[in-house]
Amino acid sequence: MSTHSQIAGRLAHRRSRQRKEKLIELTLLSAALVAIATTLGIVFILFSESLVFFRQVPIWDFLTDTQWTPLFSDAHFGISVLLSGTLTSSAIALAIAIPMGTVLAVYLSEFASPRTREIAKPVLELLAGIPTIVFGYFALFFVTPLLQKIIPGLPGFNLLGAGIVMGVMIVPYISSISEDAMRAVPVLLREGSYALGATRLQTAFKVVVPAAFSGLAAAYILGISRAVGETMIVAVAAGMQPNLTFNPTESAATVTAYIVQVAKGDLPHGSLGYQTIFAAGLALFLITLLFNLAGYWLRRRYRETY
Amino acid sequence: MNAPEAKPDLDSLPIKAEAKQLNFYYGAKQALKQIDLPIYDNKVTALIGPSGCGKSTFLRCFNRMHDLYPGNRYEGEIRLYPDDVNLLASAVDPIEVRMRLSMVFQKPNPFPKSIFENVAYGLRVRGLKNRTELEDRVEQALRDAALFGEVQDRLQDLASNLSGGQQQRLCIARALASEPELLLFDEPTSALDPIATGSIEELIHALRDKVTILIVTHNMQQAARVSDFTAYMYLGELIEFGWTDDVFFRPKQKQTEDYITGRFG
Structure with a gap:
């Protein structure tokens, strides 16, 4: 009987240890995800906002124009x-x-x-x-x-x-x-x-x-x-x-x-x-x-x- | 002495190098004590002894490797013949010494270069630029190291693509290319499997006709197999030196006998 309860106790201990390990793992993972999420967020903003820009200025002009005067009335975006x-x-x-x-x-x-x-x-x-x-x-x-x-x-x-x-x-x-x-x-x-x-x-x-x-x-x-x-x-x-x-x-x-x-x-x-x-x-x-x-x-x- | 008739008298053999009253210190710690040892010309001399006995330290005195690190100090002499120069003299440039002696290390240490460039390295360091001469001497060194047949079609491949045993033979070829007067081996097979070890041992045996060899080994069977002479060292001292079969079968010192029969060490 005593061995039985010992085993039960050990199993319960093991379960709580596994829970703790899982918690630590999740904490570490979320720390890593913050960095990845930030990067993805930056990339997303860059692309989505640029898309607004490229709807008005063709990419070809952006790459080949030899003037950069976005604030002038005769705007160029090279x-x-x-x-x-x-x-x-x-x-x-x-x-x-x-x-x-x-x-x-x-x-x-x-x-x-x-x-x-x-x-x-x-x-x-x-x-x-x-x-x-x-x-x-x-x-x-x-x-x-x-x-x-x-x-x-x-x-x-x-x-x-x-x-x-x-x-x-x-x-x-x-x-x-x-x-x-x-x-x-x-x-x-x-x-x-x-x-x-x-x-x-x-x-x-x-x-x-x-x-x-x-x-x-x-x-x-x-x-x-x-x-x-x-x-x-x-x-x-x-x-x-x-x-x-x-x-x-x-x-x-x-x-x-x-x-x-x-x-x-x-x-x-x-x-x-x-x-x-x-x-x-x-x-x-x-x-x-x-x-x-x-x-x-x-x-x-x-x-x-x- | 119990030496059989076939063995020539030691006094009649030419000596290539000789340690005389050699002491060596790592800082304040004395690692070698009063070592006197002749290295006979065109023979293989093995250094054996338990870990920490100073055999590698002794080997590294010959090409002044200890000069690379601060705090090391030599006393006494290692004379190289026939010109009778003391390799340890402070007036002698360690680089000059290393130009005349070559060394093969415990683990294969090919440079991150092609097979050809590894062997050519020592020659280039010596200022050799002529392409055909380089090619000839690299090929000769690879042949001497019994590697040429295996690599002749891929001399421009990275040396790191070779197997461990091939890499070690490459390192031997690299050491041979500059035609050293004395070749030092520091436990050259300790990182290799038995088959690769066998081929390196055969090679060492065969090289004896070309170059004088001093080899440190952990493995007593190896010493017995490859060497003509054996020196047994213990705690920085030379305990016994003689023909290999004498040291192994008729040791004069009790300590040597205990080590060789496995009662100690």
């Missing part, structure tokens, strides 16, 4: 004008951030003493914590005047200064992820290289960097997404004039800068001018999505099994 600003400033930023971030990561992972690394890493993370508006004014009031001494006639608002500062801002993102990827490369692989008579530099660039390539690709993709999506620096330092140009010494508006400008202005909600920000946002979203997909593909293609 997104390429804004994209040129985004692409130029991003290209400058990445031309700085990718080499600098990679070299920094190689240094921290392969050359620096543990002591140096312990000092340098928090400082770099501090750089990543600076509000972008501060970087924006740094570009406008420090870097641009400096550049004007080298390039006479450089306008006060220009893509070059904004791009350079944006690059500096992105360096810690790239170096941090790249360094993690390189430090994940097994010691055995490095020793294999050293044992063949390789120097530290040869080992770093011929063995460790290729072995960490999937992680480096992830870091670069994140850097690209940050550059394309960066708003404050370009809004402050690159000017707000839509300008179809790939010349970094000119002033131009990026997609993000335009969105800020319109969103904070006093355009009535629902007007065509206001709808443009969703179309522009959608274009931005599709670009970053493209890069993220490319990054996903690269990570899978070069995933290392050590």
Whole structure:
């Protein structure tokens, strides 16, 4: 009889444990769903609001028009004008951030003493914590005047200064992820290289960097997404004039800068001018999505099994 | 000494390298104590002993791998002949040492490159650029490592696509390509299945004619199968050294006998 009640007690205990497990599982799942729901919500709003815009402006015009004057009476909606600003400033930023971030990561992972690394890493993370508006004014009031001494006639608002500062801002993102990827490369692989008579530099660039390539690709993709999506620096330092140009010494508006400008202005909600920000946002979203997909593909293609 | 007639007198054998009064320290901890050991030319010398006895530490002194990490310190000498240079001298660049000696590790560690580039790596590091010479020497190294037949149609494939045993033979080919004077094996079959182990052992036996070999092994049967000489180490000291069959069948030290017969270790 006593064994019988013991078994019954154990079963009841097991049931209550299973209920508890289920509850925890549901809590965790709902936390995960919040993130997914937010993403889906954003995508839904972008598409549905853009649809309103594209009912009035043909997609073909949106893609091919060479003017962006949505607020003029003779309105034109050529997104390429804004994209040129985004692409130029991003290209400058990445031309700085990718080499600098990679070299920094190689240094921290392969050359620096543990002591140096312990000092340098928090400082770099501090750089990543600076509000972008501060970087924006740094570009406008420090870097641009400096550049004007080298390039006479450089306008006060220009893509070059904004791009350079944006690059500096992105360096810690790239170096941090790249360094993690390189430090994940097994010691055995490095020793294999050293044992063949390789120097530290040869080992770093011929063995460790290729072995960490999937992680480096992830870091670069994140850097690209940050550059394309960066708003404050370009809004402050690159000017707000839509300008179809790939010349970094000119002033131009990026997609993000335009969105800020319109969103904070006093355009009535629902007007065509206001709808443009969703179309522009959608274009931005599709670009970053493209890069993220490319990054996903690269990570899978070069995933290392050590 | 009970050595049969067939064995030549040890004094008459040429020596390739020799540890002399070697001490090694990991920081304050002494890992090797007063080791004196000759490595005979074109012979296989096996290092055996229980885990932590210092056999891998000893092996890694030869190509100065300990220099990669701070706090390590050598005392004494490892002399490499015929030019009689002390590999451990602080004036000797460890990279120069590693150019002359090669090493094969516990686990196959091919680089994330093609089969060809793995074998060519050491040659490229040495500045060899001539394409035909590279191709010739890669092919020769792969032949010496008994791998060429299996990979000749796919030299541009990633090395990671090979099986574990093939990867380890690739690492041997990579080590052989630069024509080392001394080849160091650090438990080269510990991550392999018995069949792959057998092929690596055959290979080590065959390579003896080309290169002097020093091999650390956990596996006493392996030491008995592949080596000419065996050194038994315990707690950082060299307990016994001699012809492999002498060490296995007529050990002079009680400790060696206990280890070999399985009463200890």
